[in-house]
Amino acid sequence: MNIMHTFFIVVFILCIVFPLFHIINALLLVSKKPFYMHDNKTKEQGISILVPCYNEESILQTCISGMRNLKYKNHEIIFINDGSSDETMRMLLDLLKLSPLDKNSVPYSELPYMPVKGFYQSTIYSNVKVIDKVNGGKADALNAGIACSSNELIITLDADSVLDESSLSIINKAFTDESVISAGGNVHILQGTEFENRKLVPALRKSKQIVRFQILEYLKGFYVLKASLARANALSIISGAFGVFRKEVLMEVGGYRRTIGEDIDITLKVQKYAMKHKGKKILFIPEAICYTEAPESWRDLYKQRIRWQKAFIDCFIIYFKTFMKTMFTNKVSFFFIFDSFLTGVLASYLTGFFVIATIVLFSGLTAKIFLIYTVTSVFANLFYAIAALSVSSDYGHSYGKKDFFALTVTIILDLLVYRFINLLTAMIGSLAYFVNKHSWNKVSRTGRKYTVESKEIVQKAN
Template structure:
């Protein structure tokens, strides 16, 4: 047991250190998007699944209005909403019936109607029976007519240049999927084409703002460089449509984003040279839970989704473990270090409290001095990297950031550890519980000076 404890301690230190230094810009192993010579505008179909999104759908529509990427279509997929989502789509888009032939290669619930907007060009709505997010995305893929498929949540707003940044990356025909950077929508304000970052929000949102900064600017960037990307966020991802058909679309699961990413990794295994990337310059803003209850529900679902993919893909992960970095990091870094190590650490601590309370006290002191210091350094690295990519906090925001970092170390870190423990056990009790998080109902102020142009 002592050997296992020492090994886990080493892994818990080694992997974060690796990601910290690997995420530094001096170790970039791909050209920055601006260095690509753009040859053409890749056509993109933006899919936005909607289930009971009455309170946020107006913001979603305004968000699409801001995007001036011309080679695109926008498809809202009303997945059997029981509120006024479809009515609002009708009111804001002035929908009229449209016909579009589809291949019917993927599985999804019955399509009631297909509409196009009479106000905006290349904007459509699918009205279908409820089947879940994966089902809605499969329907959207069938109806998409463009080369690339962009998946967004209904509460996700793209930055003005997000699609242009992705377009530059997809000039490389070997790139078959990409993920973008995700920020909390409540933590930004839009003014004259500029985005200002703020922490003048409640602590639940603050923790998530900083958690996104650490998770994306360190972990996600590092894993992408190592060809070990195991999740392209469901809030913002882009995929080659033909390959989506080849891998069978989305599986019925809690974690459709992890699942589809691993399906693409399986495709890459059989088609050497193909790759998926992470593009931190392509940004979207998504609404975060604002209460501890909603945050808990969301993160428990994330952990259930992770465990579900571990179980489903375990044979593939073990088989490819010796020669695929994605399998190695998904099993060791994410599963062993991120989940198993927590259980073992708690067992060791409980055992010592019973058999040797002095040793338990020394262990707690070691954690407070060692682990907290290490995580503080990790947090500062994240702030520096975020600043490199344009995320800056000014004036009083720096004080709020400092307070958030301290509370993250002593409060939010333990909250997330508990969620991992609870979510892992809950998966084996009720793995199909979706736990949809309620929308805030807030109307966000977004610019409407460019993007989709009214035509009637």
């Protein structure tokens, strides 16, 4: 047996061991009720919600409607128009009835960001402000938002995200623990829901197949992977769609770095901060939910996944020395290298290599190894999907009989088709980073209108 076969077998074993570890870890997490979900009244801490906007005219109305119906009182919302080239700023002016403030009222901050062109206060919502600035990218916009925020807790949201009305209260309870410095919220896909008896419930059958793939993927990614990593104190990505940070920590680590992977980068910065300050915690809060719009075309999905992969490679290179020095002493480094990089990136290339080698060379040993890998990985991924559905059901996110057929088809197609698409985008995205690492590849919004009314999100026809 040559070195390549040995290496492949090692990676193959890791590809089985890590998923099993995450499944068990996630199931153990469900068995214990977290401290912040106990029925205790807690004083509302001040929360600042930052919403960076770049060419978001088609989704702004949904976002603002969702914010308007939040029942948590002690919060402010700051929209940051990052030099949009469409009608985003005009819509903000119209929908929020903005009144200009003195630009000099923007607080001084050591965080870097591009110049502010205008600073505004909504005349109909006293807790809403808007920053109009020169384009500098999402990280740059978030730094401007941090500088203008007035509360200790910072929530970062994408413009296409809609918060569940209970999310802020749950976050507030979680951050009564002074050792908690950051947390990731749970993200569900907006197109995969409907209202039944005035309650928002999953509705897989109502969405396109491409969206169903992503719904299942998000369930696995949040309810299993992120839950497991957080329990192991190894969470390396707080999703940019819904993250929570203490402002003092963001200031201490220098805010966001201008990069394509700002959410990974800021999480790793905060993890380094936690390493230096013993006892600090970074949580995943599955009960705090936001809904986000997913790509509905293969072109947009491809662009999104290429960007995600380039962001991963970018942070892997930047933090490589730290990872290598601490791979066996720090859990974040260990899982980033062996779980995310080795089984997520290198394994995709090895899979491609063995597919080609089996077809071209038709080596008996190569074909046998690949067959064992394929069969085992199919069952491992099936178990992973079932575990994700089980865990999400325990958290109240379950699918009924009406969705059984759509769910069954999605799981089968995910095993046979979609996971190979993800392998392909991981391979292409990793190489694309070295060709053009700064390309953002913004995904087009669907243009669909959603009306958000006190526990209601209703899709309207275009």
